[in-house]
Amino acid sequence: MWQSTTSNMYAWELPTSLEVGGCEYKIRTDYRVILDILAAMNDPEIFEPDMTEDEKRQEQIMTMLQILYIGFDNIPPRNWQEAAEKACDFIDCGIKRDDRPKPRTMDWEQDAPIIAPEISKIAGRDIRIGETHWWEFFGYYMGIGEGVFNTIVSIREKRRKGKKLEKWEKEFYQSNKKLVDLKVRKAERSEEEKEALRELLGIKK
Structure with missing residues (x-):
């Protein structure tokens, strides 16, 4: 059973490696x-339909490890x-979170055109250019104040x-339904789409 533990990461640093089994392993840190x-962890369509929930969970975890650790x-x-x-501690930015599932109120992909400019304004630069450490990016995200998002x-x-x-x-909603309404995830992808996504995320069949 995979369980996240309280992080011991030093809060005033931006980690570029994680200690596992007494050894340091470099990680990919760009947001x-x-x-x-996160897209892979929340997309059941990339896995084989005959997998059990435990098998899917294990596959999700292996995908996370393969992507994160260089x-x-x-x-x-x-x-x-x-x-x-x-890895979970790193993705959670060292913050212990409530494990209870929460309703979805945002979508990183759908909301990207709105979030990116607001984060860039806080950062004082366009975060879409070059790399930005995940913790730095998330800090900017948490700092988003009053605005469209x-x-x-x-x-x-x-x-x-x-x-x-x-x-x-009401007026805002009527004028911006496509922005406000969260899209329902595509119910089914073609096998070609699934295979392309598996390859992109490094998932081995």
Whole structure:
């Protein structure tokens, strides 16, 4: 059973490697790498339909390890669980989180055109150019204040809870339904699409 543990990472540094089994292993730290991992972890369509839930979970974890660790092949199988725990801590930015599932109020892919400019404004540069450490990127994301993105998330949350929208929120929603409404994930991909996605994410059949 894979379980995340409390991180011991030093909060004032941007980690570029993780210690597993007493050895340091370099990791890919750019935020786009982590977003690829999150996409894989939340996309059941990339796995074989006859897999059990446990098998899918194990495949998700192996995918995360293969993407994140530059030298994953050098990590002994006996240390894979520790490697997964350290990877989860890194992705969570060293913050202990409540494991209870939460309703989806944003989508990194769908909301990218809105989030990227707001994060770039906070960063003082276009974060789409060059690499940005995941922790740095997430810090910028957490610093997003009043603006279009927060308005969209607020309206999504109110609609989810059945709360009444303010007049200006109703007008905003009517004018921006495509931005506000979270897209339903595609129910089924073609085998060609699945295979291309597996190859992109490094998933071995």
